Amino acid sequence: MAAAIALADAEGLSAVSMRAVATALDTTAGSLYRYLSSRDDLLDLMTDHAVGELRPYPQRQGDWLDQLQALAQRQLDLHRRHRWLGELIQRPTSAGPETLDWYDHCLGVLSDVPAPTTAKFEAIALMTGVVVLFSRTQTSTAQPFAALDPARHPHLAAALANPGQPPQDDLFGRALRALLTGLLGERRQEPVAEGVHAPDRAVSHRGQAG
């Protein structure tokens, strides 16, 4: 797993082939199957190990929004360190122990927030989504807008021609706080109607963490 992570850090996820990992370990591809049931297994291990690097979780201070923001910042650092993580956590595989711990910690931070469980899961998933997006924003200076016709795409051309305006301070933090506040209610109270209803069906969620 360590060899695979080193490979992915250096040359990207596609470089993590069974043969490449085996070569790094001075063995052969087939031998790896003594310890792994499949390549997906290896990717799961990589993912959960990376999520483990989120420790130590930031100290609990401030309200839940401050705490979640601190967690998100740590996620962002992690994703910048391991640029392959964003792709892996989107797979619908089952969560490893570190991922479970992280989810539990996030839910703990939100334990006093009067919002439906559904909203909390969505909020955590969206927080990760924001992290992944921002972690990619800097690394890819790609220009997906090659040659465009200013007549057909006036707004796009204008926006690209005039990159002006200073980028807002801490766009990441702004987006995150807006999203979390909107999903989980105002910072202090204004609780969402929490009436007692017959329990609904369990919400579906994907193992998207880290």
Add this chain to the structure above:
Amino acid sequence: MAAAIALADAEGLSAVSMRAVATALDTTAGSLYRYLSSRDDLLDLMTDHAVGELRPYPQRQGDWLDQLQALAQRQLDLHRRHRWLGELIQRPTSAGPETLDWYDHCLGVLSDVPAPTTAKFEAIALMTGVVVLFSRTQTSTAQPFAALDPARHPHLAAALANPGQPPQDDLFGRALRALLTGLLGERRQEPVAEGVHAPDRAVSHRGQAG
């Protein structure tokens, strides 16, 4: 391209192999390279065609927030129709014509919003991110939380045991509006400082649309 889309709709992206597409077209894999330079080319075509299905763009009515929400709703429908799209639009390839049109349209909706270009691009990208996340939420009833120890993960266990609370109405809309409002400023005015500075470097962005 149509054959590839049909395949992806029916059996997922992994079923879109050159041989499978060729078989559907009653030919062979190698023959496809008369028209495509690579498999990525095919995926690009699929992506842009799907983005084209966003037309006709919803009628312009309401303020920019209402309009963006209508666009996002159309995106959401699209992603539910083509569940492979979320994966494809995350690739750092160059944008096709339909994608360019869509970006331009979104920027047009935002043309009167006094926010930095950076923030607008981020907002559009994040809007798509929210769409992708919600498009996956319903389809995957997966249980990434298999057997978990309630002692080690008390909050997680509690949350799963008590799915109660009715899911909030239109969580999608709430998340989206919160995010956009937070990134692009309040609905009416409260413009972000738009002072005249020396032009910054062009913002980096990925071809993430649809």
Add this chain to the structure above:
DNA sequence: CTAAACTGCGAACGTCGTTTGCAGTTTACA
């Protein structure tokens, strides 16, 4: 001392994306 389990290795299978050479057909132009 022995039997079981574990470990590693080479070879192979099937699939993948892609390339190449060869034929057959269509098109463009004198």
Add this chain to the structure above:
DNA sequence: TGTAAACTGCAAACGACGTTCGCAGTTTAG
């Protein structure tokens, strides 16, 4: 109308991939 160029399709092959399998060699347990 004739000919050269371009286009199209096909079979075969290449290298790389994930994965399986059988066979040795080694370690462990009783």
